[in-house]
Amino acid sequence: MSTLKIKNLYKHFDGIKAVDRLTLSFEAGKITGLIGPNGSGKSTLINLLTGVVPFDSGIVIVAETTKLSKIRPYEVASFDITRTFQDVRLFEQMPVMDNILVVLTKRSVTGSLFERHKKYHLEKAKEVLEKVGLWEKKDELAANLSYGQRKLLEIARALAMNAETYLFDEPFAGLFPEMIKIVSSVLKELRDKGKTVVLVEHNMELIRELSDYCIVMDSGELLAEGKPSDVLSQKVVMEAYLGE
Amino acid sequence: MSLIPQLILNSLIAGSIYSLVALGFNLIYGTKRFFNLSHGAVAIIGGYIAFYFTKSLGVGIIVSSIIGILAAGILGYLLDRFVFRKLRQRKASDMVFLITSLGLMIVLQAVTALLFTNDFQIFSSQFTSYQIFGGVITQVQIIIIVSVIVISTGLFLLLKKTRFGKMVRAISDDEEVSKIVGIDTNKVIGWVFFIGSAIAGLSGILSGLDIGLEPTMGLSLLFKGVIAAVIGGVGNVYGGILGAFLLAFVENFGIWGISSEWKDVISFGLLIVFLLFRPQGILKK
Amino acid sequence: MEYLLHLAIVISIYSILGLSLNLIVGYTGLVSMTQAAFYAIGAYATAIAMTSYDINFFLAILIGIIISGLCALIIGYVLSRFDGDYFTLGSLGFNIIITAILVNWRGFTGGATGIPAIPRPSLFGFDLSTNLTFFILALLAVVVIYFICKFIVRSSFGRVLKAIREDEKAIQVFGYNTHYYKLAIFAIGAMMAAVAGALYASYLSYISPATFDLNESVFILSIVVLGGLANNKGAIWGAALLILLPEALQFVGFPSAVAEELRQVIYGLAIVLFMLYRPQGLVGEYKL
Numbered sequence: 001m002s003t004l005k006i007k008n009l010y011k012h013f014d015g016i017k018a019v020d021r022l023t024l025s026f027e028a029g030k031i032t033g034l035i036g037p038n039g040s041g042k043s044t045l046i047n048l049l050t051g052v053v054p055f056d057s058g059i060v061i062v063a064e065t066t067k068l069s070k071i072r073p074y075e076v077a078s079f080d081i082t083r084t085f086q087d088v089r090l091f092e093q094m095p096v097m098d099n100i101l102v103v104l105t106k107r108s109v110t111g112s113l114f115e116r117h118k119k120y121h122l123e124k125a126k127e128v129l130e131k132v133g134l135w136e137k138k139d140e141l142a143a144n145l146s147y148g149q150r151k152l153l154e155i156a157r158a159l160a161m162n163a164e165t166y167l168f169d170e171p172f173a174g175l176f177p178e179m180i181k182i183v184s185s186v187l188k189e190l191r192d193k194g195k196t197v198v199l200v201e202h203n204m205e206l207i208r209e210l211s212d213y214c215i216v217m218d219s220g221e222l223l224a225e226g227k228p229s230d231v232l233s234q235k236v237v238m239e240a241y242l243g244e
Numbered sequence: 245m246s247l248i249p250q251l252i253l254n255s256l257i258a259g260s261i262y263s264l265v266a267l268g269f270n271l272i273y274g275t276k277r278f279f280n281l282s283h284g285a286v287a288i289i290g291g292y293i294a295f296y297f298t299k300s301l302g303v304g305i306i307v308s309s310i311i312g313i314l315a316a317g318i319l320g321y322l323l324d325r326f327v328f329r330k331l332r333q334r335k336a337s338d339m340v341f342l343i344t345s346l347g348l349m350i351v352l353q354a355v356t357a358l359l360f361t362n363d364f365q366i367f368s369s370q371f372t373s374y375q376i377f378g379g380v381i382t383q384v385q386i387i388i389i390v391s392v393i394v395i396s397t398g399l400f401l402l403l404k405k406t407r408f409g410k411m412v413r414a415i416s417d418d419e420e421v422s423k424i425v426g427i428d429t430n431k432v433i434g435w436v437f438f439i440g441s442a443i444a445g446l447s448g449i450l451s452g453l454d455i456g457l458e459p460t461m462g463l464s465l466l467f468k469g470v471i472a473a474v475i476g477g478v479g480n481v482y483g484g485i486l487g488a489f490l491l492a493f494v495e496n497f498g499i500w501g502i503s504s505e506w507k508d509v510i511s512f513g514l515l516i517v518f519l520l521f522r523p524q525g526i527l528k529k
Numbered sequence: 530m531e532y533l534l535h536l537a538i539v540i541s542i543y544s545i546l547g548l549s550l551n552l553i554v555g556y557t558g559l560v561s562m563t564q565a566a567f568y569a570i571g572a573y574a575t576a577i578a579m580t581s582y583d584i585n586f587f588l589a590i591l592i593g594i595i596i597s598g599l600c601a602l603i604i605g606y607v608l609s610r611f612d613g614d615y616f617t618l619g620s621l622g623f624n625i626i627i628t629a630i631l632v633n634w635r636g637f638t639g640g641a642t643g644i645p646a647i648p649r650p651s652l653f654g655f656d657l658s659t660n661l662t663f664f665i666l667a668l669l670a671v672v673v674i675y676f677i678c679k680f681i682v683r684s685s686f687g688r689v690l691k692a693i694r695e696d697e698k699a700i701q702v703f704g705y706n707t708h709y710y711k712l713a714i715f716a717i718g719a720m721m722a723a724v725a726g727a728l729y730a731s732y733l734s735y736i737s738p739a740t741f742d743l744n745e746s747v748f749i750l751s752i753v754v755l756g757g758l759a760n761n762k763g764a765i766w767g768a769a770l771l772i773l774l775p776e777a778l779q780f781v782g783f784p785s786a787v788a789e790e791l792r793q794v795i796y797g798l799a800i801v802l803f804m805l806y807r808p809q810g811l812v813g814e815y816k817l
Contacts, residue, residue: 077704
């Protein structure tokens with residue numbers, strides 16, 4: 001079943017078509033690799049799907065039933081969608097623990113005003129932080145973490161959301177091998193639990209290893225899709241990358 | 245009834261002064277996008293220095309004005325050189341720039357008040373007036389309108405036709421890339437501050453000649469200039485001129501029938517309308 | 530002794546103002562230049578309630594708080610659509626509007642001449658009019674508001690405010706409608722400022738629009754910046770510092786007319802120097 005589908009999605013910036021009438025779907029229980037040369041529109045697509053950037057036309061369909069012609073960023077969580085950011089957007093002057101707690105606690109103004117985090121919030125935070133190996137750093141300010149640790153925190157934050165659809169934007173970039181292992185197992189675990197995992201990535205090794213399905217974009221359009229081994233051997237795909 | 249022509253003339257004059265403030269502000273804003281609260285204070289200081297030279301030292305008004313303009317330009321350059329450049333170097337956030345400019349504004353305003361007292365100062369008013377289309381216009385006011393035409397043309401030529409202008413536009417697009425390409429961004433931005441502040445100084449002098457000077461005027465003058473820039477389209481240098489005249493006309497015709505103390509409220513209302521419905525302004529970048 | 534009490538009362542009033550603005554600027558990252566407007570609303574509401582309608586001080590404060598809160602919701606609704614510099618610009622404009630209204634609505638607010646003869650508080654016949662009792666009242670207000678600020682900051686709500694300050698778009702993606710949060714804290718800050726206004730009105734027994742103009746908002750902002758953003762105690766230190774400074778200057782021998790400008794030079798310079806070399810202020814935890 002597809003938790004996230006797009007039909008004819010269109011977005012242009014100053015005349016450049018960043019996403020050009022794109023129609024795709026992302027399936028549950030699969031890791032879908034989203035690849036393409038620089039500027040193909042992958043990150044823009046993720047931004048459109050999470051309301052960070054508004055799209056000009058087209059429809060986004062969530063869980064096969066909800067049709068959206070507009071996405072506001074604060075609605076995204078209610079559709080059980082979450083993401084990481086390529087350029088790591090953490091809450092810098094807050095400790096690691098708070099970065100996680102803030103996505104666990106009540107969303108309403110009055111609700112959050114009278115809430116101090118409870119035991120189960122702390123337990124859930126511990127769970128995700130331990131999974132990425134950041135529990136010891138829980139009181140450290142996010143700004144003081146190393147680059148790799150920051151990327152891991154991004155992932156922990158997304159995990160804490162307990163969503164159905166996870167959009168990872170280049171989560172492996174700049175990571176050491178040990179951290180790559182951690183992130184890989186996180187993605188696989190999500191997939192095995194039946195979640196929809198979308199992985200935007202440049203590293204072809206990882207794509208081959210991790211993705212069950214592959215979507216290739218170029219200049220905002222869909223270039224190819226299918227099993228990774230098939231897609232990655234197609235001539236058009238190689239040409240697109242060589243051309244970049 | 246010569247009210248309408250008079251209102252039109254008043255609008256043209258106010259619009260011209262606001263244009264100058266907007267031009268100076270936009271020029272600097274292009275290189276570093278932050279709400280520079282000290283810009284208004286620099287403008288008023290230009291006015292005070294010209295005032296000092298002509299009133300206390302007896303120097304001719306034209307020479308005094310040139311001194312005032314240069315002084316304002318130098319002041320702006322110094323503020324950039326010793327304060328803003330440091331902040332740029334450590335990539336400080338917009339909030340830091342804003343608050344720093346606030347501190348500078350406070351200091352400049354207070355020093356001005358210490359040197360010249362808080363009283364309202366009026367330049368010598370021996371200017372001849374003329375009658376045009378039923379309205380009255382003074383020599384000063386003609387100079388004001390002419391200045392805008394001269395300055396905006398000059399700025400246009402500078403930005404479009406000279407190498408310096410190219411560098412300014414490059415920095416405006418992307419400071420990092422400009423550095424990589426080899427542009428000495430600090431030097432260029434320093435000059436931009438000088439020119440922008442000099443224009444501000446001119447607006448302060450003209451404003452002083454038209455209504456008078458008071459140390460706290462800087463912020464409201466800046467406020468009008470910024471509103472003009474926003475309405476016209478922030479980032480578009482000439483949009484500020486369009487916005488300035490639109491603002492001036494709405495202000496002057498808007499208070500027809502109600503007390504002139506509501507002028508600021510009207511200008512602010514116009515700002516809010518634009519920010520809510522067309523935040524990018526009238527003209528595109 | 531009377532003089533010290535006077536200073537203590539003034540510091541208390543400005544501490545409340547500093548605490549209120551700190552929630553908005555220091556914790557939520559919204560540089561607001563209109564806090565004086567809410568200070569004014571509190572002052573005027575109290576003054577009018579007490580002089581024209583003979584309402585008890587404590588009830589009048591409540592009225593001031595409510596009106597201030599409502600105005601903040603309206604003003605905040607417009608402002609929360611903007612961020613960064615535009616928010617500041619817009620807030621500046623609102624201060625100008627409120628001042629203009631205070632000056633022009635002569636029938637109600639007494640116009641530029643203001644409202645005189647505002648009485649001191651009284652409760653069940655107990656007269657609280659001495660400076661000493663007034664100081665105790667003001668101190669109590671500071672303590673209560675300090676603890677309210679502490680409570681807010683420590684709650685989940687406070688954590689969200691900080692996240693908004695750090696990266697508003699990011700926290701939105703995680704399910705928060707930040708408009709409501711910004712609106713809420715803006716209103717809370719406004720209501721606290723109104724308390725300061727009420728105290729001011731009753732203490733001085735006379736108010737006029739000139740006290741509450743843009744310069745006052747700038748002054749309150751300076752208290753918060755110098756004391757240290759996102760530190761409640763810092764707001765109180767900042768208030769103490771800025772109020773005592775001209776007194777110290779006068780003590781050293783500067784005439785009072787000059788002392789005012791000199792104070793501004795000093796704290797303006799301090800702001801610039803702090804931003805350049807110590808952005809966290811005196812005791813702040815938020816390093817800009």
